[in-house]
Amino acid sequence: MKGKQSLAKSEYKRKDNIAGYVMLSPWLFGFVLMWFLPMVISIYYSFTDFNLLNEAKIIGFKNYIRIFTVDDTFRQALKVTFVYAIFLVPLRLAFALFVAMLLNTKHKGLGLYRTIYYIPSIIGGSIAVSIVWRQIFGNQGVIMSLLSAFGIVQKHSLLGNTKTALAVIILMGVWQFGSSMLIFLAALKQIPGSLYESARVDGAKSWRIFFKITIPMLTPTIFFNLILQIVNGFRVFTESYVITDGGPLDSTLSYVLYLYRRAFNYFDMGYSCALAWVLVVIIAVFTIVLFRTQNNWVHYESGGDD
């Protein structure tokens, strides 16, 4: 990586530098205003006892020390979030890709299906969703009735059981696969039909076409969706906030829900900022690792980024 960069340095052209920064400048302006300055401020807060109402006083690394030494809830929330991300990411991606493939065929009514499959993502985390999910997975819900019809009587419903509640939350995450599906769909549309035609002329079987053409051509999108879902998985908030509010017994308490409570309900903004930056580091580690691996498996028609 380093060698590449220093090698490239000499190749920068003045004209390119100017063009690059001109094209980037609108984003850069917004970045400094809406992201960079707030980030610096929040890093500053993370070293203070800021509670939103007081005059922030610098307390050194105390917040960070508290996170790693005494905070049991932090550990619980981290565990929940890891489990959520580990299950959600592959499930949602596989499902999204499967449905996208299904919808990339030539059938009647595709527009309708596309719309319907996208609805869960539109409807998001409203009360309607929370009530309906309870209706399915709650103690008077469909699943419980089904189980008892088969003679399986449970003391707790899937949502009320500390061991299974998170699974329901993950399922809800998978259910909202619409965005990933659309991105896959867009990528599938971008694959030149000529590639398929020549493969078909050569007599290739459909599974072979899938693995030799579709998947490699999709790798940039798979990579994108993978990174995106990992980031979103670690930042999960709405699902556990709306459906279970972290319960029962913190079994669905996500990391961001916890830091939200710290910030606004417990008046512990400094600490919450520290939690946020710990999370950023965790996500960044995963992202960097993935970016490092992409040369091995992601296929760019443009020939990579150098």
Place this chain on the structure above:
Amino acid sequence: MVGMKKNKLNSVLFHFLSCTVGILMFYPLLWLFASSMKSNETMFKDAYSLIPEVFDIATNYQSAWEGVGGVSFLAFLGNTVFVTVLGMAGCVIISLFAAYAFTRIKFKGSKFWFSCVMVTMMIPSQVMVVPQYIILKKLNLIDTRVALALPWFFGTAFFIFMLVQFFRGVPKDLDEAAEIDGCGRISILFRILVPVVKPALVTASIFAFYWIWQDFFQPLIFMSTPSKYTLSLALNMFLDPNAYNNYGGLFAMSVLSLLPTLIFFIIFQRYLVDGIAMDGIKG
């Protein structure tokens, strides 16, 4: 003959599968719609039923139309449209420029700035909102509609990263050929790249539309005058767990506020179909 039969079977299977999954997807919306027709008094007596025991469509939708907090539904709608259109336009265009710079121009610091893009995606917005509030206040933008579009207007990490990935899927010989023909960067971007990544742009616009449309947390913090509220804030004004709540009006307004997103999606999703791909250009 056999082939046709197989096709038909395929089709039936396809529709059966799609419908089953579809009902699961559709159900909450159906529930919401049904509840928006129930009378407030019986709303929760038959909460789990899709067919209202007592219909009260007129009251609910009238109350939704009249709005909340002395502001009408149309005013909320107007605010939401303003913020969404402004935010979406800026977001898509500026992200497009940034993505182009990151993938097609070799400039100093591009890797650094790209990692900055990625970091903005990782930081939880819950801790960004207070500093953002302080900055917007310095700029005298608190409690303005512009403040709601601002976090989107200058592009977001999601779109930049997505378009970067799509651009990288487009062979460079396409734009190199155009460059030899004497095209400038802007015309390469708009004449060569944009048509190829059109499905991605449509997708981006769809996302941007509904994300800004239902954006809740930042608007909640930034706004304090109801006449400038967006629909998601208006919906929030209905509920106080310790008071008598007008759920009928709330659900009716939810339905009304979902409609534009749905319509927008239905209109634009057809452009996903004719992703022209690179054939035309290559061939």
Place this chain on the structure above:
Amino acid sequence: MKNRMKRIAALLLAGTMVFSMAACSSGKSGSKDNETSNPSDNTTGEATVTEAQAEPITIKIAWWGSDKRHEYTQQLLDLYTELNPNVKFEASPSGWDGYFERLSTQAASGSMPDIVQMDYLYISTYAKNNSLADMQEFVDSGVIDVSNIDENILNTGSINSKRVGIPLSTSILAVTYNPTVIEAAGAEIPSDSWTWDDYIALNTKVAQATGEPSALVSIIGPFGDTNPFSYWVRQHGGVLFNADGTGLGYEDDAITADYFQMWQDMSDANVAPDPDEQSQLAAVGKEALPIVTDKAATTVEWNNFTSVVSGVNDKLKLALMPSSSEGKGLWLKPGMFFSVSESSKVKEECAKFINWIINSEEANDIIAGERGTPVSSAVRDYMMNSGKMTEQQVEMFGYVDKAAALAGETPAPDPSGIAEVNEAFAKAGNSVLYGQATAAEAAATFREQVTEILERNNAAK
């Protein structure tokens, strides 16, 4: 090299900006000229406020509520402007969700509205950080007339000897019961002298008849917040929190354990909801509680509950809390406050408005008890005699007088950190119901956690 210098310069610049911004977060100096409460009063300046009869004044006011409250509060503001043409309002109505998130963010940048509706849950935290103005001078000068307000309830707005909130309404814990359900099960209607044993017996009988849990505690359950538990502790001769808000105010963990045990027994016998059923109840509003839909017999609630749900079920009745005569368990709780922010430039005008809200008949004609039982006994009498009240409201008002006679001293306002304490309490209680801890273990854990939370929040820094 040149580049690096540039980068450092940029960082330094950003750094100074950040600190100048962070510094403004205190908002307590009171000398911020860019934060006048009236955007149009560039000409009026600051000294005019006290003699402002003719000067145009703008008061920013924020409250939470449902759409009904937004509607009539706007009417109130309009009426006040009609009566005092120089006073205009900028209103910020809000739902409950997000109200305090926005308020604390505004406080962080020194721009709180002038008048804010304040909850018992958070008033200590805001007071401790000097975000709220001391209104004592306006009480002393008679701008705010408190002569008809019970001393106990008035003093709930007094924190560290500063009068940071004027209570608007009173609530007292009560058992709301459903006579229809009780009669159908052949049980006896609760009397004012009933005990916890009677309470359990009644609900057991009803639950056996209906097959559904009957002993409810609002939508949040017996561990949803610490109020019902506070009643329990006071009944057993303690107080929930000690005077300086640094820990529990009672010594014997058996009190906590007994409370947990009582609910566990009821929950196990399907007399009270298990945590699973409880979260089901919490997902929908109070209107959907089984007691309202004629499926349960009782719920522990504030005394305004029958009035709140009267649109759905107008048959519900109020009874005293079980064993009310033992100990002095009951207390007058402030329903909500109006507070004035420390950064406000129009404190006296705010005080006048608050006085009008709590004492005037015309204002209370409009409010019509929606914010709870009015604090002023004169207003209560006026409304009782006006003949405009619903049956539920008459009972709600009457309950205050009946229960006040049995009530003990109102405890000090909840200490800051209460939201976290509530969370710890819920977790401790539910861990018992889930069989993950015995009642005694959970009680010990609760004490340990509360001590840690309250010391962190309230220990002298």
